[in-house]
Amino acid sequence: xxxxxxxxxxxxxxxTVKGLQAVRRCRRVYLEAYTSVLTVGKEALEEFYxxxxxxxxxxxxxxxxxxxxxxxxxxxxxxxVVGDPxxxxxxxxxxxxxxxxxxxxxxxxxxxxxxxxxxxxxQLYNFGETVSIVFWTDTWKPESFFDKIEKNRQNGMHxxxxxxxxxxxxxxxxSVNQAAEQLLAIIQKRRLQGEKxxxxxxxxxxxxxxVGALDEKIASGTLxxxxxxxxxxxxxxxxxxxxxxxxxxxxxxxxxxxxxSFENNACxxxx
Amino acid sequence: xxxxxxxxxxxxxxxTVKGLQAVRRCRRVYLEAYTSVLTVGKEALEEFYxxxxxxxxxxxxxxxxxxxxxxxxxxxxxxxVVGDPxxxxxxxxxxxxxxxxxxxxxxxxxxxxxxxxxxxxxQLYNFGETVSIVFWTDTWKPESFFDKIEKNRQNGMHxxxxxxxxxxxxxxxxSVNQAAEQLLAIIQKRRLQGEKxxxxxxxxxxxxxxVGALDEKIASGTLxxxxxxxxxxxxxxxxxxxxxxxxxxxxxxxxxxxxxSFENNACxxxx
Numbered sequence: 001x002x003x004x005x006x007x008x009x010x011x012x013x014x015x016t017v018k019g020l021q022a023v024r025r026c027r028r029v030y031l032e033a034y035t036s037v038l039t040v041g042k043e044a045l046e047e048f049y050x051x052x053x054x055x056x057x058x059x060x061x062x063x064x065x066x067x068x069x070x071x072x073x074x075x076x077x078x079x080x081v082v083g084d085p086x087x088x089x090x091x092x093x094x095x096x097x098x099x100x101x102x103x104x105x106x107x108x109x110x111x112x113x114x115x116x117x118x119x120x121x122x123q124l125y126n127f128g129e130t131v132s133i134v135f136w137t138d139t140w141k142p143e144s145f146f147d148k149i150e151k152n153r154q155n156g157m158h159x160x161x162x163x164x165x166x167x168x169x170x171x172x173x174x175s176v177n178q179a180a181e182q183l184l185a186i187i188q189k190r191r192l193q194g195e196k197x198x199x200x201x202x203x204x205x206x207x208x209x210x211v212g213a214l215d216e217k218i219a220s221g222t223l224x225x226x227x228x229x230x231x232x233x234x235x236x237x238x239x240x241x242x243x244x245x246x247x248x249x250x251x252x253x254x255x256x257x258x259x260x261s262f263e264n265n266a267c268x269x270x271x
Numbered sequence: 272x273x274x275x276x277x278x279x280x281x282x283x284x285x286x287t288v289k290g291l292q293a294v295r296r297c298r299r300v301y302l303e304a305y306t307s308v309l310t311v312g313k314e315a316l317e318e319f320y321x322x323x324x325x326x327x328x329x330x331x332x333x334x335x336x337x338x339x340x341x342x343x344x345x346x347x348x349x350x351x352v353v354g355d356p357x358x359x360x361x362x363x364x365x366x367x368x369x370x371x372x373x374x375x376x377x378x379x380x381x382x383x384x385x386x387x388x389x390x391x392x393x394q395l396y397n398f399g400e401t402v403s404i405v406f407w408t409d410t411w412k413p414e415s416f417f418d419k420i421e422k423n424r425q426n427g428m429h430x431x432x433x434x435x436x437x438x439x440x441x442x443x444x445x446s447v448n449q450a451a452e453q454l455l456a457i458i459q460k461r462r463l464q465g466e467k468x469x470x471x472x473x474x475x476x477x478x479x480x481x482v483g484a485l486d487e488k489i490a491s492g493t494l495x496x497x498x499x500x501x502x503x504x505x506x507x508x509x510x511x512x513x514x515x516x517x518x519x520x521x522x523x524x525x526x527x528x529x530x531x532s533f534e535n536n537a538c539x540x541x542x
Contacts, residue, residue, distance in 0.1 A: 008287060009380060016381070017291060018284040084382060086389025092522045095392075099525060107390050109280060109382030109483050110287070111355060114395050116380045118357025121366075124385050125401050129428060155422075157400060212380050251363045254370060 002069065002098045003078040004085035006110025009212030011040045012048035019108040023049050026078040030056040030068060032091075039213045045080075053080070065097050072103045087112025113237055116211045117160055120218050121251020122239060127160055128152030133179045133238070134164040146186045146199075149240050153198050156243035163236050173234035176207035176219075180226035180238065199223065199240060204262065206239040206252065207231050221257035229257055273340065273369045274349040275356035277381025280483030282311045283319035290379040294320050297349040301327040301339060303362075310484045316351075324351070336368050343374045358383025384508055387482045388431055391489050392522020393510060398431055399423030404450045404509070405435040406443075417457045417470075420511050424469050427514035434507050444505035447478035447490075451497035451509065470494065470511060475533065477510040477523065478502050492528035500528055 003022045008014030015023070023029055031042060031053040046053050056079070061068065069077065085091050085107050098105050118124050129152060131145040149159045163174035187197050201224040209217040209231035219229045226238065244252070253262055274293045279285030286294070294300055302313060302324040317324050327350070332339065340348065356362050356378050369376050389395050400423060402416040416432065423430045434445035458468050472495040480488040480502035490500045497509065515523070524533055 006382065010289070013289040013292070014287050014380075016279060016285050016287050018281070020288060021284070084386050084389065086392075087386055087395065092392050092518050096518075096521055096525075107483075109285075109387045109390070111277065111380035111382060112386045112395075115355050115358055115383045115386040118355065119378050119380070121357075121363050124358065124383075125403075127400070129399055129426075130396050151426075155400075212378075247363050247367075250367055254367075 001076050002072045002094075002103050002105040003076065003108060004091060004095070004105060005078050005080050005108045006084040006087070006112070007045075007080055007082050008110040009039075009083060009113065009116055009210075010214065012045050014110070014212065015049075016108060016110060019110070020049065022076070022106075022108060023051055023078050023080070026051070026076040027071075028054060028075075029078045029080065030054045032061070032079065032081045033057050039210060061091075061094060065094060066101075068094075069098055069101055069103055072098065073101070083112035084110050084114075087114050111212060113162065113211060113235075114160070117208060117237060117239060119211065119216075120206045120208060120220070120239065120255060122158050122206070122241065122248050123245065126156070126158055126242065126245070126248070128155060128157030128242070130160045130162065132162045132164060133174065133182060135166055135174060135178075136182060143186050146183065146197075149183075150198050153203075153240065153242045158242045159240045161238040161240065163238065174236065175234070176209070176226055176229060176231050176236045176238050179236070180205070180207075180223055183223060183240075184227060202261075204241045204244070204252065206241070206255070208237045208239070209233070210235065211237065218255040219257050220252040220255040221261045225257045225261060272347050273343045273365075273374050273376040274347065274379060275362060275366070275376060276349050276351050276379045277355040277358070277383070278316075278351055278353050279381040280310075280354060280384065280387055280481075281485065283316050285381070285483065286320075287379060287381060290381070291320065293347070293377075293379060294322055294349050294351070297322070297347040298342075299325060299346075300349045300351060301325045303332070303350065303352045304328050310481060332362075332365060336365060337372075339365075340369055340372055340374055343369065344372070354383035355381050355385075358385050382483060384433065384482060384506075385431070388479060388508060388510065390482065390487075391477045391479060391491070391510065391526060393429050393477070393512065393519050394516065397427070397429055397513065397516070397519070399426060399428030399513070401431045401433065403433045403435060404445065404453060406437050406445060406449075407453060414457050417454065417468075420454075421469050424474075424511065424513045429513045430511045432509040432511065434509065445507065446505070447480070447497050447500060447502050447507045447509050450507070451476070451478075451494055454494060454511075455498060473532075475512045475515070475523065477512070477526070479508045479510070480504070481506065482508065489526040490528050491523040491526045492532045496528045496532060 005019040166172040276290040437443040
C-alpha cells in the first residue's frame with residue numbers, strides 16, 4: 001500500500017492519528033521536500049514518528065518513482081506531504097504511476113493553506129480562483145495574476161494569492177510586503193496607461209504568515225499597509241478581498257493593523 | 272482557552288495528534304451537531320477521546336453561547352467541528368463572542384471538503400466559486416447555482432457543488448443523483464426558453480461520497496451518468512468540470528463509470 005499522508009501546516013503534532021499509525025507501520029517513509037516549507041526540521045519529525053525519513057525532491061519523485069514505489073505492492077510505503085496531499089500541489093503523477101504498477105493507494109487528508117485561510121474569517125465560499133504571485137525579474141514581469149484578482153473582485157469574490165519562491169539554496173520565499181509592492185506597481189503602471197483598476201491602495205487585504213503554526217500571524221488592512229506590515233518568517237499568503245459580509249468584516253477587524261483602514265469600506269455583502 | 276478543533280472527514284482517528292491532546296485536557300468538550308454529518312457516532316468519538324461530549328446544535332451555539340464559553344478564560348473548553356472549523360461553515364460568531372469576553376482562542380485545523388476534493392485529481396487551483404445545490408420544493412426552484420456553474424465553466428474553471436439537506440428528523444441529504452437530476456431539469460427548461468447552456472448532458476462531472484472515510488467513493492462520467500450512479504450513503508458532493516489539463520483527465524479516468532464517456536471530451540487545458 002502507498003499512503004499519501006498530509007502533515008498539516010504546523011509542526012510534527014499536526015499529523016492525524018490515522019496518519020501517524022500509517023507512518024509507524026510503513027517500511028519506508030518519504031518526505032516531500034519541494035513544494036512547501038516545513039516549520040519544523042526533518043529531525044523533529046523523525047523523532048516524533050520514531051521513523052527515519054527519506055527526503056524526496058521533485059527530481060527524485062519524477063525520475064526515481066519506481067524505486068520510491070518498489071515493493072509497495074507487498075509492503076507499506078508512505079509519502080508525506082506538508083499540508084494535504086492534494087492541496088496546493090497535486091501528486092497525481094505518483095498516484096497514476098502506482099495504479100499502473102497495480103499498487104493500491106490511500107490518501108490521509110489534512111489541512112492545507114487552501115482551506116486553512118478561512119481562519120481570518122473570510123468565507124471559503126466567497127473565494128474565486130486562487131492565483132500565484134511570482135517573483136519578477138528584470139526582464140520578466142508577468143501580470144496575469146492581477147487580471148484574475150481584478151476579475152474575482154468585480155464578481156465580489158476574494159482572492160487567495162499564494163506567494164512564489166526562488167529556487168536558491170536555501171530557497172527564498174516571497175513576503176506579503178513584496179507581493180503588495182508588486183500589486184501596487186501594477187496599479188501605478190495601469191493608471192499611467194489610462195486604466196482605472198478596481199483594486200487600489202485602499203483595497204482591504206489580509207496578510208497571513210505561518211497559518212496553522214503556533215506563531216501564526218494574521219494582519220488585515222489596506223494594500224498599502226500590506227507593503228510594510230511585519231509578519232516575520234515564511235510562508236506568507238495574501239488575500240485581496242472582494243465584497244464583504246458584515247460578519248466577515250467584523251472578523252477581519254480582529255486582525256487590523258489600524259482600525260481606521262476599515263472606516264471607508266462601505267461596500268458590503270448583505271446576504 | 273477556547274479550542275476550535277477540526278475533526279477531519281472520516282472517523283475518530285482523523286483528529287490530529289495536537290487536536291486530541293487539546294481535547295483530552297479540556298474541562299468541557301462540545302461537538303457541533305448541525306453543519307455536517309458524522310461518519311461515526313458520538314459514542315465512538317467519546318470512547319476514542321476518553322471524554323464525554325456535549326452535543327451543540329445551532330440553537331445552542333447561537334443562543335447559549337455564554338454558557339458554552341463559561342469559565343473558558345480560566346479553564347480549557349473545546350468545540351469540535353467535523354472537517355475544519357473554518358471550512359464550508361464558519362464559526363466566526365463563536366470566535367467573536369469569545370474575543371469580546373476576553374477569552375483567548377486557538378484553531379486546530381484539519382481537512383475539509385473544500386480541499387479534500389482534490390483527491391479526484393482535479394487541481395484546487397482550477398476551481399471557481401463553490402456553490403450549494405438546495406432541495407427544490409413544489410413552489411421554490413432556485414437556479415442561481417446553475418448560473419454560477421455556467422460562469423465558472425465559461426472561465427474554464429471547475430465547480431464544487433455542496434449538496435443541501437432537509438431539516439427532518441433524521442435529516443435528509445441530497446444525493447449526487449438528485450443534484451444531477453436538478454441540473455438536467457434546468458438544462459431542459461433553458462433549452463425550451465431558447466437558451467443554449469454551456470453545461471450539457473455530456474459535461475464531465477465527478478460524484479464523490481464520504482470523502483476521506485474508509486468507504487469513500489468517487490465516480491466520474493457525464494452529467495447524465497451522474498443521475499444514475501450508485502454512491503451509497505451521504506455525504507455526497509458533485510463537481511462539474513471546466514477545462515481539463517491532460518493530467519487531470521488521466522486521474523478522472525481512474526474513477527470512470529464508463530471510459531467511453533471521456534472519448535468526446537476534446538476540450539483540454541494545455542498549460
